[in-house]
Amino acid sequence: MKGVIHPVETARARWEREVLEPALAKAPERQGPFTTISGRAIDRLYTAADVAGVDSASDIGHPGEYPYVRGIHPTGYRGKLWTMRQFAGFGTPEETNQRYKDLIAAGGTGLSVAFDLPTLMGRDPDHPLCLGEVGKCGVNITSLADMERLFDGIPLADITTSMTINSPAPMIFAMYLVVAEKQGADWTKISGTIQNDILKEFIAQKEYIFPPRPSMRLITDIFAFCAREVPKWNTISVSGYHIREAGSTSLQELAFTLRDGLEYVRYGVDAGLDVDDFVPRISFFFNSHSDFFEEIAKYRAARKLWADAMRHRFGAKNPRSWQLRFHTQTAGVSLTAQQPYNNVVRTALQALAAVLGGTNSLHTNSLDEALALPTKETATIALRTQQIIAHESGVTNVVDPLGGSYFVETLTRDMEEGTLKYWETIDRMGGMVEAIELGYPQKEVAEASYQFQQAVERREKIIVGVNDFVQADEKPIEILYIDDTTADTQLARLADLRRTRDNDRVRRALDGLRQAARGRDNTMPPLLECVRAYATVGEMCDALREVWGEYEEVPVI
Amino acid sequence: MSQKIRVVIAKPGLDGHDRGAKVIARALRDAGMEVIYTGLRQTPEQIVSAALQEDADVIGLSILSGAHMHICPRVVELLKEKGLDDVQVVVGGIIPDQDVPKLNALGIKGIFIPGTPMQEIVDFINGNARARV
Numbered sequence: 001m002k003g004v005i006h007p008v009e010t011a012r013a014r015w016e017r018e019v020l021e022p023a024l025a026k027a028p029e030r031q032g033p034f035t036t037i038s039g040r041a042i043d044r045l046y047t048a049a050d051v052a053g054v055d056s057a058s059d060i061g062h063p064g065e066y067p068y069v070r071g072i073h074p075t076g077y078r079g080k081l082w083t084m085r086q087f088a089g090f091g092t093p094e095e096t097n098q099r100y101k102d103l104i105a106a107g108g109t110g111l112s113v114a115f116d117l118p119t120l121m122g123r124d125p126d127h128p129l130c131l132g133e134v135g136k137c138g139v140n141i142t143s144l145a146d147m148e149r150l151f152d153g154i155p156l157a158d159i160t161t162s163m164t165i166n167s168p169a170p171m172i173f174a175m176y177l178v179v180a181e182k183q184g185a186d187w188t189k190i191s192g193t194i195q196n197d198i199l200k201e202f203i204a205q206k207e208y209i210f211p212p213r214p215s216m217r218l219i220t221d222i223f224a225f226c227a228r229e230v231p232k233w234n235t236i237s238v239s240g241y242h243i244r245e246a247g248s249t250s251l252q253e254l255a256f257t258l259r260d261g262l263e264y265v266r267y268g269v270d271a272g273l274d275v276d277d278f279v280p281r282i283s284f285f286f287n288s289h290s291d292f293f294e295e296i297a298k299y300r301a302a303r304k305l306w307a308d309a310m311r312h313r314f315g316a317k318n319p320r321s322w323q324l325r326f327h328t329q330t331a332g333v334s335l336t337a338q339q340p341y342n343n344v345v346r347t348a349l350q351a352l353a354a355v356l357g358g359t360n361s362l363h364t365n366s367l368d369e370a371l372a373l374p375t376k377e378t379a380t381i382a383l384r385t386q387q388i389i390a391h392e393s394g395v396t397n398v399v400d401p402l403g404g405s406y407f408v409e410t411l412t413r414d415m416e417e418g419t420l421k422y423w424e425t426i427d428r429m430g431g432m433v434e435a436i437e438l439g440y441p442q443k444e445v446a447e448a449s450y451q452f453q454q455a456v457e458r459r460e461k462i463i464v465g466v467n468d469f470v471q472a473d474e475k476p477i478e479i480l481y482i483d484d485t486t487a488d489t490q491l492a493r494l495a496d497l498r499r500t501r502d503n504d505r506v507r508r509a510l511d512g513l514r515q516a517a518r519g520r521d522n523t524m525p526p527l528l529e530c531v532r533a534y535a536t537v538g539e540m541c542d543a544l545r546e547v548w549g550e551y552e553e554v555p556v557i
Numbered sequence: 558m559s560q561k562i563r564v565v566i567a568k569p570g571l572d573g574h575d576r577g578a579k580v581i582a583r584a585l586r587d588a589g590m591e592v593i594y595t596g597l598r599q600t601p602e603q604i605v606s607a608a609l610q611e612d613a614d615v616i617g618l619s620i621l622s623g624a625h626m627h628i629c630p631r632v633v634e635l636l637k638e639k640g641l642d643d644v645q646v647v648v649g650g651i652i653p654d655q656d657v658p659k660l661n662a663l664g665i666k667g668i669f670i671p672g673t674p675m676q677e678i679v680d681f682i683n684g685n686a687r688a689r690v
Contacts, residue, residue: 117571117622129598132627133571206573206597246576333576337651337670370671372623372653446579453580457675466672476654482623555596557579557586 008048033460037291038249039451040414046406054409059304063399065319066311068303069412071358072323076399077390083361084386085162085327089114089139090373091486093149096139100154102376106383112162112363113150114138115172120207122168122541125490135486137373138164142494143536147175148182157185161192162237162327162361167209169196170218170523171540174531177230193234193283193327196222199260199432200239203441204246206553209541212433214548218523219264220271223278225524235278236264237285237327243441244287245333247449250294253287254415255422256432256441258305262423263432265314279310280320286359288350289331295350296402297411299357302326304412305419328354329363335370339465340477343367348385355389356402362386372479442556497534505533510543517547562686565613567595567604569632570624577649577671578619584675585617585682601631608636608644614686620650626659633663643687649673 034042054060061067064074073079086108089096100111115138118130124142125134134140141147151161156179165172173194180190198215201208208215219236226235240248240257248256261282268278284302288295306324310316330350335343344367351364364382366374374382390396402408429435436442455461462468512526530540566582568575575597586592593611595604608616616636620628629648636644647667648660657668667681 121571123571129571129600131570131631132624133622136623137572201573206575208573246574247580336672338672371651449576450580450583453584453675463672467674479653481653481655553596555575555579555594557582557594 008052012047012049036250036294037289037452037461038251038294038448039455040249040251040294046410048406050406050410051413054413056404059413060403060409066322067307068323069300070400070403072303072325072360074399076358077355077396078399081390081396082355082359082386083110083160084108084383084390085110085112085361085363086379086383087112087114087162087164087329087363088374088379089116090137090480090482091135091139092489093139093141093146094152095486097150097152097154099376099379103379103383104154104159106380107387108383110160110162110361111154113164115163115165116140117207119168119172119537120165122171122209122537124536124538125487125494127538130487132484132487134484134490136482140486140490141172141175141537142490143497143534144175144178144531145493145497145534146490147172147179151179151183155185156180156183156190162195163193164195166195166198166201166205166207167215168537168541169194170222170527171531171537173222174524174527178528178531187230189232190230191232191234193237194222195239195285196236197239197260197285199263199436200242200257202436202551202553203243203256203260204248204445205242208551210544210548211551212436214517214544215551216264216267216433220267220273221522221524223268223273223281224271225522226281227273227277231281233281234283235281237283238264239285241285241287241329243445244289244331246445247333247452248445249448250289250291250298251415251418252422252441252444252448254298254302254305255419256444257284257286258302258309258419259423259426259432261306262309262313265310266431269314275310275314275316276318276321279314279316280318280323283360284324284326286326286328286354287331288328288354288357288359290334290346290350292349292353293408293411295353296357297408297415299326299328299354299359300400300403300408300412301415301419303358305416325360327361327363328357328359330354330365332365332369335365335367336463336465337370339471339474340367340371342465343370344381344385347382348389351385352389352393352395355395358400368477368479371477372481375478375480439554439556442553446556494536497536501534506530506535506539509533509535510539513540513543514547517544561589561591562615562682563591563593563611563613564615564617564682565593565595565604565608565611566617566619567599567607568597568619569599569601569604569628570620570622571598572620572622572624573597574621575619577621578617581617581619581649581675581678585679588679588683590682601628601635604632605635605639605641608641609639613644615645615647615682618646618648618650620648620652623651625650625652626656629660629665630663633665645682645685645687647678647682649678
């Protein structure tokens, strides 16, 4: 045969003939399918031929410099470990405050607030839809008074706090700022994160209040406000976590999340902001699911895609705008109610993938989370899992240990190419807001979720303890049971607040908020006044509902 | 030929996590049932009214938020008020063991926690839905 044959291919052909084929003749491979959890086919072996098109200098590069595939810090975790940030919240502000103090005492290095559904949906506890929901999935925060209880004895100048709040993010953020102010902390020095990512709510988690466009305006108001007043605050945590939990593939999680990020940048630019003034404060939040290498590739590709898009699509000059920083949470949806102790192992593997992918902060789930919110004991095991990875496994000694792996580099490149294809489709629709209005990402996720469920039903995908290795006589474990006393407490406090506060001041403050919403003034200053007057989350959201209306989706099955 | 079983799948309460509700809606449809999905944030009143209008044989409630002990009794009570006692109520979601007997006592026998095979739910509904005449 004529022509140049790559030496690696020659060697591979020889290996296939001399070693592989006789081995297969004797012992065929398992049935398969050999696919990732996202359904991507995986070859038997990856070699240098697979990455022949990848330029190790320009496509992979070195850590701490463009395109950041190998991480944003030149020293990886040798410099600083990731932040061990355990998401927690339940019941009354006092109960959650105690859990935070326990987590800090156990070596946790950042707080992460879980709010209950009434707070997330901007409803006060006395609203009829809040029946049975107060304090159940997180802590209930009705007014500034609750926020003061939540952070009592926790110095906000010294700790960073992440708050998982979206539609009412501006209200909760305003409360945090006022608590910090009362503690004497300087706004220009405090740091933390608000999730503030409404696009993934429309796509996946569905905790939206207002229609997409006014929701985007609230977000650009926060960008502008923080650039001036709270420069170290992470104004948004663009989240793939929930998209993945809703059933997307790994690639869809990556593509939709980063495309959401581009949408926020575009809206910020359209609102008159300079890219380099607000993009460095945009952070990301990804899922770490069970398919180990696919997840690692996702994180590595994410950094490159973002760096490229910021540099070339938006012309960002500041390297901090190019650097994608992200938090990771292990996949709640992968946890099983059956044989729950197995979840410790699942979580450890997922956490390891996040670390090998270079996560900047991490939440590890507790073993009982398919059953309830975690107990103090299970939450501690989850934190210990991270500490074992950090201090015992040795993986933190070296930067990006999987860089250069034929397999991982191939997956990373495929993630990048697949994402660019999704972006083209969404760009053709006019952007992510338009794509959401058309139901496009919602349909994609629903379809992937159903396909996965079918694969589980057919036992093409094995879930230990669920569709294989099932145990008939399982003993129930102790779980955290949240009773209804939280609702009683919060309802009594709300009634008391409405009686004792200066209601004229509240009315004036809410009028100021409505006026800003109707016009173009930044909504943060009037929200801060509402918060200082002890207006409730429900009252502030209702004022905006009056101006903007509420969003209702057409469900896609 | 027997008529198709009619199922209303509903998401009560404030929670928006609808993956389970949507997957089960599609699985029941693929199993030959007539499925009506209410969408998010339905009150017990809206759900029972949908069941009445749709002449449902089964109501499937998807609840992950911990509000089930408030929502389920109310749905059962409203069904009784409307004379729809024979509509089978099933619940899927995060339901602690200790609540199962209480739900059983309300007449709710189909309680499906995470990891339940779709076929088990299909079989349960086929075996327990009210007979259509």
